[in-house]
Amino acid sequence: MAILNDKVALVTGGANGIGRAVVEKFLAEGARVAVLDRDVDRAQALAAELGADVHVTIGSVENFADDQRAVAEAVESFGKLDIFVGNAGVGAGNLLLSEIPADQLEAAIDEIYAINVKGYLLGARAAAPALLRTNGNMVFSCSLASYRAVDDGALYVSTKHADLGIVRGLAWEFAPKVRVNGVAIxxxxxxxxxxxxLGQQPIDAVLPGAESVIPLGFIPEPSDYAAGFAYLASAEARVVTGECLWADSGFGIRGIGSPAGSAMRETKGRQ
Known part of the structure; x- marks a missing residue:
């Protein structure tokens, strides 16, 4: 049975990557989906491909007027809003703080916080009145970097730690009417x-050799994470709020000498 039947969701950054996978999963689970994205070409292609159950708003999450417009258009198009997914985000090219040129540092900090943190807060504030009317919920894209100092650099890691704080703070603020959770990707x-x-172009999120340090031994596709969002957005998770679903392929239980115990046993068995 479709777990999001008759639900209406708004997904930021929904035209590509994890966001697009979430849009497709929500549709498969019976929802209608509005998308806020700044990439005009990808957003329009998404709407053309996925049909009438998708509505696209072009805009930037760090602009509160765009967030409000996206909510208003979602409600106008589909009659209500049940789910807000804060997903739009950027990285800093895996640069360390000390590697960012001093004359560009303030602008880089302002930009990454505007999108990754301010964008989540503005989106939540814009969506809250509609979600309170439907006893809806929010789901945010968090990260392994919401808990660990990974090699994405301090700018990115600190914003994802802040995103975990947003999940916890808003879960308290909106209880008992609206549940708020995250997925630690x-x-x-x-x-x-x-x-x-910093004049950066998009980069591959997967570093070379990643398979060798992941306990589960494979590189997930964006679609592998979408079910977690659907679960948290559904009535199946009606007792879950203020939590972050770990979906890190086992990084949280990595060993020091080997990423997975079975790999060590197999090695010993060959000796």
Whole structure:
């Protein structure tokens, strides 16, 4: 049975990567989906491909007027809003803080926080009145970097730690009417947008050799994460709020000498 039947969702950054996978999964589970995205070509292609159950708003999450317009258009198109997915985000090209040129540092910090943190807060504030009317919920794209100091650099890691704080803070604020959760995404075979302030182009989110350090031994596709969003957005998770679903392929239980115990046993068995 479709777990999101008759639900209406708004997904930010829904035209590509994890966001697009979430849009497709929500549709498969019976929802109608509005998308806020700044990439005009990809957003329009998404709407043309997926049909009448998708409505696209072109805009930027760090602009509150765009967030409000996306909510208004979702409600106008589909009659209500049940689910807000805060997903739009950027990286900093895996640069360390000390590697960012001093004359570009402030602009880089302002940009990544505007999208990854401010964008989540503005989107939540814009969606809240509609969600309170439907006793809806919010789901945010968090990260392994919401808990660990990974090699994406301090700018990105600090924004994802902040996103976990948003999940917890808003879950308290909106209880008992609106549930708020996140998905702690690990490695995904997708492209990470960079910072305009640093002239960065999108880069592969998967570093070379990643399979060898992932306990489950494979690189997930964006679609591998979408079910977690659908679960948290559904009545199946009606007792879950203020939590982040770990979906990190086992990074949280990595060993020091070997990523997975079975790999060590197989090695010993061959000796």
């Amino acid at each position: 690990g490695v995904a075979r997708t492209r990470m947008e960079g910072l305009a302030a």
